[in-house]
Structure formats: C-alpha cells, structure tokens
C-alpha cells in the first residue's frame with residue numbers, strides 16, 4: 001500500500017457548522033453542509049469543498065474501475081452541446097423546459113447537456129464503420145444540467161450534477177443484451193463497493209423508449225420511489241409491481257342486508273362488523289374509453305391501482321362525484337348486488353377465492369354480508385387491480401413482499417435503434433447492408449449517489465460513511481494538544497497508521513474534547529482513535545467505530561490491527 005499524506009484539521013478547509021442550515025429540506029443536504037463538504041451557491045447549484053471532493057473522487061474511482069473492467073472506455077464530451085445535433089434526433093423541440101438553451105455571439109443555438117445520446121451518436125457515426133468495429137462502449141464522467149422544475153433535496157435533485165454516462169454500440173439485439181449484462185454487472189459492483197443497501201428494479205422505459213430498463217435504488221426512508229421487493233430478488237416500483245393480496249372471509253350463512261348507519265369508509269365498516277378490513281370488499285368507480293361505467297372491487301385492506309385498472313379496462317378513468325350521481329351509484333355504499341343496469345363489474349383476482357363478500361348495498365346506510373359470488377352476483381372481468389401492500393405474495397416465488405423507499409442512483413437502458421435510426425448512424429453489416437447501431441445507455445448519478453449514501457448512512461449526530469467512500473478512513477484525536485505526552489504520541493500514531501497504508505486525519509486543533517468528538521461524529525470518519533493522558537500512561541488509546549459508537553480500549557501496539565479490523569467490520 002502506498003502512503004497517503006496525513007490530513008491535519010488545523011490546515012483543512014472543512015468549515016463545520018453547529019446550526020442546521022434552514023434552507024435545506026433533507027438530512028443528507030443538512031449534514032453535508034454542516035460537515036463542511038458542500039455549499040449551496042444558488043437553487044440546485046453546489047460547490048464541493050475538499051472533504052466532499054475526496055468522497056466524490058472515491059465514488060468516481062469506483063465507477064471508473066468498474067467501467068474499465070467491463071469493457072467500457074473513458075472519453076470526455078463537452079458540457080455545452082450544439083442544437084443542430086438535437087434537431088437531427090428530433091429532440092430539440094420536445095425536450096422541454098428542463099433543457100437550458102443558449103445562443104452564442106454568432107446567433108448559433110446551444111444547450112447545457114442534460115444527457116449525451118446525441119453527442120455520442122454523432123461522434124461514433126463516422127468512425128465505427130463496420131460490424132468488425134463492434135461492439136464498443138464509451139463513457140464519460142461529466143456535468144449535466146437539467147433545469148428541474150423543483151430543485152430540492154440538495155444533491156439528490158440539483159440542476160447541475162455529475163453523471164457517469166456510458167453508451168454501447170452493437171450490431172444486433174443479442175450484442176446489446178451482452179453489453180447490457182456487462183453494465184448491469186458493473187452497476188451491481190459499484191453499489192456493493194460503495195457499501196450501500198440497494199435493490200434493482202424493473203423500470204418503465206418512459207420517454208427515452210427502448211425495450212428494457214432497470215433502476216438501481218439505494219434504500220432510504222426518504223427516497224422518492226416506493227418499491228416492493230422479495231428476498232428471492234424480485235423488485236419493482238410499487239406502481240408497477242404485481243403480487244397477490246390475501247383477503248379473509250367474513251362468516252355468514254347466506255346473504256343478509258345489514259343496517260350500517262353512518263358507515264362510509266372501510267375502517268368504519270370493519271369496526272362496525274368487528275372484523276378485519278381484509279374481510280370486507282372495497283369498491284371504486286370509473287368509466288372506460290367508450291363511457292361504460294365500471295365498479296371495481298378489491299379486498300378492503302387494499303387500494304385500487306389506477307395504472308393496473310387502465311391496463312385491464314381500456315381507457316379507464318375514475319368517475320367524479322357528479323358522474324357517480326348521474327350513473328345512480330351511491331358513494332360509500334357500492335356493491336355488486338343491485339347495481340344500476342348497464343354498470344359492469346371488475347374484481348381483483350384474489351377475490352375469486354372469497355365465496356361470500358361483505359359489500360355495500362347500493363343504498364346509503366346499508367351493507368350486505370355473505371353476498372355469494374356466482375349466486376347473488378357475477379363478475380364481468382377478473383384481473384390484477386390492487387396497489388401492492390406489505391405481505392402480498394411475490395409474483396415470482398410466492399413469499400411475502402416487503403415495501404421500502406428508495407433513491408434512484410442509476411438507470412440502465414436498452415435503447416435499440418431509436419437514436420441511431422433518427423440520426424442516420426449506421427454501420428456496414430456482414431451482409432453488406434447499412435444498418436443502424438443497436439444502442440444501450442447507462443447512467444449513474446455520481447453526485448446523487450454521494451448524497452444517497454448519506455441519506456442511508458447517518459444518525460442524529462452526523463454522517464456514517466461506508467469505509468470505501470469516506471473522506472478518510474481514520475481520525476486520530478489527541479484530547480490535549482500541547483501536552484508533552486499526548487501530542488507526540490498522536491503524531492507518532494498518525495504516522496504509523498499512514499505508514500500502514502490508511503488514510504489518516506489528525507484533529508490537531510487546540511479545542512475541547514467534546515468539540516472534537518462532535519465534529520468527528522458529524523463528518524463521519526469510519527474509525528476514531530482517541531488519545532488521552534490517562535490511557536497513554538497505561539499504553540492505551542480508545543478506538544471507536546462510528547457506526548457503533550462504543551469506545552474500546554486498545555493497547556498502542558495493537559492500534560494498526562484494531563483499525564484494520566474496524567474498517568472491515
């Protein structure tokens with residue numbers, strides 16, 4: 001291991017703050033500002049200070065190593081892009097307000113690059129000429145600018161940010177599949193090497209289009225995305241996730257009309273009948289593309305997923321209160337028995353296993369219990385209609401699904417020929433014909449993943465950096481600078497740790513112990529080595545893992561081993 005220069009707190013530009021900044025809305029941003037790692041310049045624009053830069057470099061190095069070892073090659077494309085390219089791909093007119101446009105002194109139009117598909121396609125189209133030149137994968141780590149409608153959450157949704165984007169060029173779909181698999185593998189390694197808990201989620205291909213896409217989600221309670229996942233590896237955005245609900249059965253011999261005065265919600269109904277919400281059935285009304293009115297039924301402990309409803313019933317849209325009234329539906333008491341003529345019924349497949357339902361009686365203040373499926377009513381269409389809830393069965397293995405929130409740190413796409421065809425970027429195929437490149441694109445939010453790490457790894461005292469991306473690995477804290485035992489011992493120990501290959505910082509400030517401890521916890525060095533007069537007299541120091549918070553006495557001679565162990569834990 002090579003020796004790293006020892007960082008000294010007396011020299012570092014790491015201005016920590018006691019007060020929480022009032023203009024930040026999320027833990028990672030507050031902590032990164034307080035820990036002296038970033039500063040806000042303007043809405044969505046940030047400066048990285050030296051400690052933030054150190055973390056940024058570590059993430060970039062991990063990303064670079066994984067790209068290089070997975071057959072991608074680094075380039076650097078300009079941040080400012082010619083509008084002409086965007087006109088050729090057809091996106092100049094459609095990209096919208098997120099694109100920051102500008103005009104140079106000659107009246108030529110440009111934009112600040114929000115992404116680089118156009119530039120890369122233009123780059124390779126005259127140089128990758130033959131199928132023999134393929135596959136190729138090029139990446140760069142570069143600023144992006146997106147004029148987000150609401151920049152917020154610090155580095156998680158900024159306007160200027162740092163992205164690693166890679167683009168693969170293949171001759172055919174099979175080649176793309178192989179390039180995509182390599183990038184997926186690299187992304188798994190990046191997330192794991194960063195020390196983060198994450199899930200890989202099947203994604204909607206959205207506006208970019210293409211045939212397949214996955215998102216890498218770092219788990220954090222504050223994440224914007226809600227995901228359902230299973231220990232078998234299945235994971236999906238809650239909106240798109242499938243699964244099976246587990247309704248229960250309310251015991252009743254035959255259908256009976258029950259007066260339920262004042263009952264309008266499922267909670268009130270379950271309370272009234274003294275049963276679980278899963279033993280009741282929830283109704284939801286809407287209309288299809290032709291205007292036919294539908295009532296959808298799902299287990300009472302679930303919500304209707306409108307996306308799924310529109311997949312089952314073409315053009316499905318919820319009814320307004322007025323439309324419900326016009327259709328003769330009774331809000332808060334809809335049920336499959338005695339609906340107005342012409343109203344159709346759809347139900348979640350899980351209800352097919354419930355022989356008798358607890359449902360509204362289409363009459364204010366009344367419900368039916370024991371309404372028998374196939375006897376008292378029938379269902380026109382069955383399908384998946386539920387919003388996934390915790391404990392629903394996994395569609396792959398049947399085990400219970402769990403829910404979590406996540407932050408998207410990366411997304412990989414099989415683009416296909418969307419850009420190459422639009423920009424006429426072709427190669428000479430083996431049969432002598434000109435064919436458009438089959439492309440993939442792979443984005444990793446370098447600055448966002450830095451903040452996502454903080455979002456996942458912090459406590460009320462500060463950041464808890466995973467060792468692989470910490471600004472330094474170990475801080476040496478002498479409790480009394482100037483003391484002729486403590487100060488030299490601290491310098492010596494820092495030197496010894498640096499010799500052993502660790503990244504060391506020494507808090508050589510002439511300050512109170514409590515102040516130094518607070519800063520060390522706030523900045524989040526993974527390991528702290530504390531030197532006090534009393535301990536040193538016995539040849540001892542204290543070692544603390546930031547993640548655990550407990551100080552353990554260690555003999556001076558064993559410190560290198562103890563630090564190594566603490567960093568691995």
Ligand code: ATP
Pocket residue numbers: 115146148155156157158159160161162163408409410411443444445446447448449
């Ligand atoms: P989002 O849905 O969060 O707006 P996106 O899907 O538009 O992101 P991509 O175009 O897939 O983002 O960009 C690749 C990566 O760049 C994202 O996975 C994310 O890590 C990062 N990224 C995108 N927008 C921002 C932003 N405003 N600030 C910081 N990082 C961003």
Ligand code: MG
Pocket residue numbers: 408410411
């Ligand atoms: Mg995305």
